[in-house]
Amino acid sequence: MADLVMDLSQDAGPLPAKPERSGGTRVLIYSHDTFGLGHLRRSRALANAIVEDRPDTSVVIISGSPIIGNFEFGSGVDYIRIPGVTKLPDGDYRSLNLNVNLDEAVGLRQALILQAAKAFKPDVFIVDKEPTGFRGEVVPALEYLKAAGCRLVLGIRDVMDEPALLVPEWERKGAKEALIRYYDEIWVYGLKDVYQPLKALNLPADVDKRITYTGYLRRDVPPTPSLTRYPKITKQPFILVTTGGGGDGDHLIDWVISAYEADAGLEQPALILFGPFIDRDKRGSFVERIAKQPKLDVMSFDNKIEWLMKKADAIVAMGGYNTFCEALSFDKRTLIVPRTKPRLEQYIRAVEAERLGLVRMLSDYEEPPTPERMADALRSLSAQPRPSEVTIPGLLDRVKERLKALTDPEASSAPAYRQAAE
Structure with missing residues (x-):
């Protein structure tokens, strides 16, 4: 399954004719969940912020988290639970619940992600952290959606890892090549003044221009109080x-x-x-x-x-x-x-x-x-x-502005808040 990472020759199937559809903008989010809650909670915050700002938008989160159903989502947000994988203490992975080997589990996840992309027909696809997904599972969906005219966004946190580890890891996964080939925009959920997570990759100038530093993702209390009894x-x-x-x-x-x-x-x-x-x-x-x-x-x-x-x-x-x-x-x-x-x-x-x-x-x-x-x-x-x-301009997020720029033909295509190096 490792060969899948940059095997771009796979046939994702013919593009269907675009039927009439109801509703406003559609956003599909891939949440890279193999350990902990971090990716799921970030994707949830992003989805809730989008529908709060644009109530006619529909957002679907694809996640392998076993507890995604425990969280509250805003009106307009739903999720698809794909079979989970989990990280072992030695750094390896295995299927979380199914009695199948890892390659078979990844193949099933990949097929479900692609089918979700075909059925939902998103206007924007936001991929969390990994440009090719876990073990390349997102590549067929990227191929299909790019050909269908969907806008593709990679969203990454402010700090990924120290450069000495990040660069060889991304080379091994074919992540840099995927970043160059597929993505219309790269959203860094942080500030350039704090950290530049992709600087060590020496990206081509045209790819560097696709980077937007959005500020940190703002959080609010859920609309309904917790039912948990506090001590x-x-x-x-x-x-x-x-x-x-x-x-x-x-x-x-x-x-x-x-x-x-x-x-x-x-x-x-x-x-x-x-x-x-x-x-x-x-x-x-x-x-x-x-x-x-x-x-x-x-x-x-x-x-x-x-x-x-x-x-x-x-x-x-x-x-x-x-x-x-x-x-x-x-x-x-x-x-x-x-x-x-x-x-x-x-x-x-x-x-x-x-x-x-x-x-x-x-x-x-x-x-x-x-x-x-x-x-x-x-x-x-x-x-x-x-x-x-502490006064730091743009500390909290501008993601909503970027989404509007991607989905509104009359909106400016220039990033609203780039903090880019001149």
Whole structure:
């Protein structure tokens, strides 16, 4: 199946005649979901923002996430759940639920993605993160939709990985060639002043002109409150500790608990949110330790975490893209404790965000993770500036403007907010 990545000779089938169709603009989003919640939550935020701005638009998200049905979507947004794949500790992948090998699972996903493209007939196709999709599964749909006149967009987060790893990875996947061949626009969900994720690829000048730095994707609380019952601890100023999906957040949770265990003088309480993918055994151990600390409480998962974000006095998180956007959107004092393995993505984002004064960072990359270091950092949160105290033009997103430019014949084709190097 690896040969599929740039095998462009495959017949995606004849282009059907375009029948009359109802409704306004149609947007298809491919969410690259093989681990955690990050890609799904970003795609959901994008879809909800689109239909809020343009109520006649229909958006379909294609995702392999096993919990996509737990989230609330705006009117006009729906999803197609394709068979999931999951990342193993050794970096390899396997089928999540089906008893088939990985190649067969990818082949099924590829066929479903192509069929969705043919049936839905989108005006815009937004691909998340991977230009060819997981193991090339999006290439036949790209071929078909390009020939059909659909506008193709690659959407990537502000930081992908350190250049020494990103460049060979993209060469191996044929991603750079796909970027050049297929995509009308590349949306970087961030600011050029923070980071330029594709700079090391040395893209041709005409491709570089397709890049738009949209700013960070703005987040709002869902229209209906969470049905989750919040602990008593949330009735007073509290620190929210979140690790996103929870599959790789054990280190942060352990470090926070150890700080409260070691320092009885920590006054502000903290609510720890595990996430749905936390290891069951580690979860049990953490619950026992948390139960002994009067200033700590715990929740398993909240599919409307935005409400908790808004209630919290401050946030402690690993520094994934979505949490960073929420901290900016809700103007929260934030301590980032970035993951440094297997990628430096979170560390790079945290370093640059701290440089701009948007967050504070605490890392074990060069110093040991002692309870005292965490306790000092938690104690300092209340005196930390809020993101709104830093003036950075275009910080939050302009995606809606770009979508209008792609779908409105009378709109300017020039990017609305490029921050491009002159």
